[in-house]
Amino acid sequence: MIDLRSDTVTKPDKDILQEALNAELGDDEYGEDPTVNELQEKCSKLLGFEDALFVSSGLMGNQISLLIHNTPGSEVITTSDSHIKNYEHGAASFLSRVQFREVEHKNGIIDLDEIATTFEKSKVHKPNIKTIAVENTHLASGGSIVPYNHIKKIYQLTQQLNVNLHIDGARVWHAILQEDSSLNYGSICDSLTFCFSKALGAPIGSMLLGTKEFIKEAREFRKILGGGTRQVGVIASMANKALDKRQRLLEDHAKAENIYKALVEIGDEKNEFSLKYQNTNMVFLEFENNEIANQFIERLQNQQVLSGLINKNTVRLVFS
Numbered sequence: 001m002i003d004l005r006s007d008t009v010t011k012p013d014k015d016i017l018q019e020a021l022n023a024e025l026g027d028d029e030y031g032e033d034p035t036v037n038e039l040q041e042k043c044s045k046l047l048g049f050e051d052a053l054f055v056s057s058g059l060m061g062n063q064i065s066l067l068i069h070n071t072p073g074s075e076v077i078t079t080s081d082s083h084i085k086n087y088e089h090g091a092a093s094f095l096s097r098v099q100f101r102e103v104e105h106k107n108g109i110i111d112l113d114e115i116a117t118t119f120e121k122s123k124v125h126k127p128n129i130k131t132i133a134v135e136n137t138h139l140a141s142g143g144s145i146v147p148y149n150h151i152k153k154i155y156q157l158t159q160q161l162n163v164n165l166h167i168d169g170a171r172v173w174h175a176i177l178q179e180d181s182s183l184n185y186g187s188i189c190d191s192l193t194f195c196f197s198k199a200l201g202a203p204i205g206s207m208l209l210g211t212k213e214f215i216k217e218a219r220e221f222r223k224i225l226g227g228g229t230r231q232v233g234v235i236a237s238m239a240n241k242a243l244d245k246r247q248r249l250l251e252d253h254a255k256a257e258n259i260y261k262a263l264v265e266i267g268d269e270k271n272e273f274s275l276k277y278q279n280t281n282m283v284f285l286e287f288e289n290n291e292i293a294n295q296f297i298e299r300l301q302n303q304q305v306l307s308g309l310i311n312k313n314t315v316r317l318v319f320s
């Protein structure tokens with residue numbers, strides 16, 4: 001079977017698994033695991049942040065950020081279809097006790113005027129907006145890239161408005177490699193999470209990045225959430241290796257592009273679907289209705305290919 005349901009299904013290769021056997025270990029609760037310390041330092045330097053913290057999952061990184069950036073009853077601006085709002089089991093309302101304010105967007109790109117207007121409207125009766133959460137790449141839009149320079153502009157605005165900017169960068173390496181942008185995400189946001197376990201190929205783990213003060217607080221929240229671990233270098237070593245191999249994400253982009261081009265070429269004789277490819281690792285096929293979408297999934301499955309259904313009518317092919 002070829003599994004194209006999601007890039008979360010990626011399994012570590014031998015190279016990555018081998019790292020775990022050779023990792024130097026210590027107790028990370030005492031800050032003594034050299035392997036995780038090295039990885040945190042490496043990621044901070046790579047992306048231009050003061051500090052970093054290895055966390056169990058993307059969700060944990062996102063939710064710790066919300067806990068730090070907000071107060072109960074405040075609002076987080078995000079897109080209607082963002083992961084942080086829709087797919088984290090209601091964690092934001094449960095943990096931070098915040099609510100989300102949805103704003104219009106195009107492929108995950110939130111217009112600056114839209115943000116400014118939302119703040120204007122929010123003066124008297126509405127809750128205080130404390131955070132803007134940008135997702136890059138934007139999953140629901142087919143893995144679209146939110147350009148570095150646009151995020152930079154949003155950050156300038158958030159600084160004027162005195163609110164925080166968090167980036168859910170679960171797949172930020174896809175954007176960085178494709179866009180060939182500056183790596184200095186530390187200068188364009190207050191916090192960022194990225195995942196080692198999606199496409200990069202590590203089995204577990206995400207990195208949360210921010211200022212030294214932010215990471216100090218994040219360490220406390222990670223402990224509260226049960227995310228403090230001991231000889232975590234076993235896992236961090238694999239994450240480190242997966243990160244070193246990140247250039248191979250571009251091969252996944254090429255595979256997605258080839259399939260997209262082939263589908264365009266073959267054409268949709270019956271006019272059954274419309275296609276979306278956003279220059280990263282996904283191809284979306286939108287069908288007229290759920291029944292046809294499911295029939296397509298079944299046809300692929302008969303050819304030993306697994307695909308994913310999202311939003312009822314859309315079939316997702318993810319290359320990883």
Ligand SMILES: Cc1ncc(COP(=O)(O)O)c(C=O)c1O
Pocket residue numbers: 008056057058059060062083084135139168170171195197206
């Ligand atoms: C955009 C985005 N953010 C966050 C997450 C959460 O990551 P995790 O599954 O590691 O909690 C995911 C998971 O697929 C995601 O796609």
